[in-house]
Amino acid sequence: MTQATVVNQDAQRPGQLAPAEGAEQTGQAGQNEGIQCLTFSVANERFAVDILDIREIIEVGMMTSVPLAPDFVRGVVNLRGNVLPVIDLAVRLGRERQDIGKRTCIVVVEIRVAREDLSLGILVDEVNEILEIDPEHLQPPPKVGGRMRTDFIRAMGRVEDIFIVLLNMNHVLNRGDMEQLQELASFAEGSGLGPADE
Template sequence: MNEVLSTSQLGNDDNVDLVQYLTFMMDDEEYGIEILSVQEIRGWESMTSIPNSEEYVKGVINLRGTVVPVVDLRIRFNLSKFDYNELTVIIIVKVMIDKKTKIMGIVVDAVSDVYNIEKQKAKKAPDIGDSETKNYIEGLINVGDKMVVLLDLEKVLLI
């Protein structure tokens, strides 16, 4: 990974704000969330659906005695639906919503990588397209020759 790069940068300039991001794949796009908010990664499991909930709320699972709601990000982002397979994972994240810490799960196609990312270099999302989805995006950044969409989890999971 970018280990070498990141340490040398740290040595040169303390102001560089390096943040580790976990990235995952959805519909061939790579999305990133701050790694500090990730609690664990689980395989797909069956869950209890919640009556009259939005379509993207797949239901709740039992996480060692805690009831945790799970959101399908594909549906949340209006992407095409995808059948769950053995690569489908639930990323359990901890987010601050309404000043309360909540533990939630997000369903994604597959986990990809971990990058050190300079937050300042992230570009704002272009002002076009699905305006709702755009709100969830914190910024866009290039890692090597790939583009990663950095997500603002708190907005994504404000449900």
């Protein structure tokens, strides 16, 4: 059985950076506010996702490959009876595929595409911690990218001497990618490719 860690979504949000494209805006959150995020490691680099985009964290259990899926799709898992596509974040960010280890896990996130909330899993090497990054330690994305597309980056955060890339999940996967993942999940469910047990 897949064990899950549920991230508490009832805690008050400490602040918001620029809202991710595709998300509906509420309130008057500004650029000068901090942000609370979950940090994790992928290919020996530190990344983060806004805590409000995260539904839960689950162990890597039985994962089924889907024929003709894009190279960044690792497979699908059964999450309480629903087929959940899992993307290999390292591959999507242009890094080499990482081996699954003891600390590898799946972070279940929710993104908004065409005003619809969609869930998917992102495979990460290790979950680190939940951090609140102060506004003075947040920087906008670089205008010129290095090893990663700049539209994937929501902000750069600094905690002590460590730089953390805050990802914009609404750009890491675009609408076309998500539509393809939905089709793959439907195909997997209809073909019985998804695991039978949770």
